[in-house]
Amino acid sequence: MAFAGLALYSVVNLVLVFVVLFAAMNNGGNPAWTAASAVVLALVGLGAGAGLLFVRRPWTTGLGLGLMIGWALWSIVSAGFCTGINPGLYG
Template sequence: MNFPPGPPPNMPPPPPHQGGKPPGQGGQVAAMALAGAMAFIVVNAIAGFFVLMVASSINDNTVSKALFGLMAVASAASAFVGGWLLIRRKKAAPKGFGLGLMIGWSLVTVFTAGLCTALNPELYTGVLGIGIGL
């Protein structure tokens, strides 16, 4: 007897997925977390270079300190507030990207001792020799 392609006609369909997250999204979350971390690193490097060049051209110490403070707040806010908003989404890709933003900020802060996230501005005068008077 020849049956048409597919399951035999007398077999019931498989049961629907019950509760929890859909299967098979762990790899997608991990890949998007890596993408989020890399995106934060690239954007932070570009913004940090711009802020460093502007701060080194300003002769006013107060303005330089305020600029680095603003950079530190903007960097942390973009990583953690943006990451938190993305993690609250239902889909795996935004969750992974939001987690990656937070991971990226943490890695940049740890590996550069706060230099590239403006958490340790004393390094600008000591290590780089920039006379911004912090």
């Protein structure tokens, strides 16, 4: 289930990247879209992951860990670009 959580987070991340890119193209590259997406991705990856850990069932524990691992992995691999935590995105 951890691999399923990782895959789920990756799909959510990919969809949100396209939404933010299209919104930024229409609004002249407003960094508020990037900040909003960073908050949404952190809530999905870390918030929902931690919430699933508190349910205390085997499949929810694995899925929650997978979501949190996905957020951390994408943050490390992309140097924060894919999750919106790179300070260079806002300057």
